[in-house]
Amino acid sequence: MNVPNDKCLAAPVNVTWEITKHCNLSCRHCLSAETTAHCPTDMDLDQCKQFIDDLDRARVFQVNIGGGEPFMRDDLLDILDYCHAKGIVTCVSTNGTLIDDYCAKKLAQMKLIYIQVSVDGATPDTNDKIRGAGVFKRATGGIDRLNAHGFKNLSINTVVTGVNFKEIHEIYQMGKFYRAKTRLSRFRPSGRAKEVWQEYFLTKDQILELANFLVHYRDVLTGDSFFSITAGQRRDLGLNMCGAAKMTCSVSPDGNMYPCAFLQEDKFYAGNILRQSIEEIWHTAAIFNTLRNLKVEACCTCQNFNTCHGGCPAVAYFLKNDFNCSDPECIRQLQ
């Protein structure tokens, strides 16, 4: 067993693993600014297995696999099988376009897997403005194939932006139609998204309306927390506070570790899992300890402080160049 430390968990509960930088799409708001070119820095299968062994030793429960597009890797199914053989749950975030019948059948046979397919609009017109021409049809084709083979743990993930905001009710209905859970994710100015922030960000009124929507549609998942719109009613849905360096961390395709997928810049570098164990990085990285001890001064007197702790540090950092300020989209400040 790991040696417990009273300042943090013995290991992350889950790790976000961007398993490749390679992607067949070029979505305008991609958090990782991925590339369609060959990616020589991606870890090979042996290195991936060594990392999974390390996750198993550290007793990490879950790996969220993203990218890039994970299914660009020919060995993804082998990697998933290796995780599951260790009892590690996987959650694969995919654009769905590469899920053919063979792949869907294999995925449906796996027991410890969740899949979320990214669709950023309820209509081809809206989705394809963001994700590229013809992508809506290809993504929903992948969803159809997963359903045809009886895949159970499916969600459709939408990053809520000013472009698709008007369709959130239809997006919710689309989830019902495809027998999938609806997952709404927060748009953050990270990676390529910085370039379209001014075009895509939600207005104050839209944020307030979205908060109201989430309060009423309790079955909507929020993969990354809408800290700004966390209301008491949603506390039991796990929207309490930022989990970066406390419950989770992120690994990039070359093995670099960061607090979260939205903080993958040199200044947030914590270590490299090809050279250090995940436990060593988890317990010793300076940036992790900084985030664990972060107490946003501007929020300390807020009555909600104990449930949100100042919101998303990544949004605060990218919009205000400072961790030590409240989430700029905090609903209490917007009201």
Added chain:
Amino acid sequence: MEQVTYCLAPALKMRKEAFGLLFYNTRDTKLTFVKSAALLDDHLLAVEKDAIRLVGDSARENKKLVSIMQELVKRGLFLERPQ
């Protein structure tokens, strides 16, 4: 020497933490935090990957610990395995 073993319920995973035990349900990914210093006493119990063993005379000596374990059984986190 009396020994009692509590096996993790199906689909659950468990980890020892500074506050007590952390459980993860693979069927819904939900976490359960059990905060209890009593669960950290290495002299009275051994926390393994998928089970907890009460060791020595702990059942007699530490009624609180047994009570906690029985509560965790009631909550569906463990199955009691008689020796």
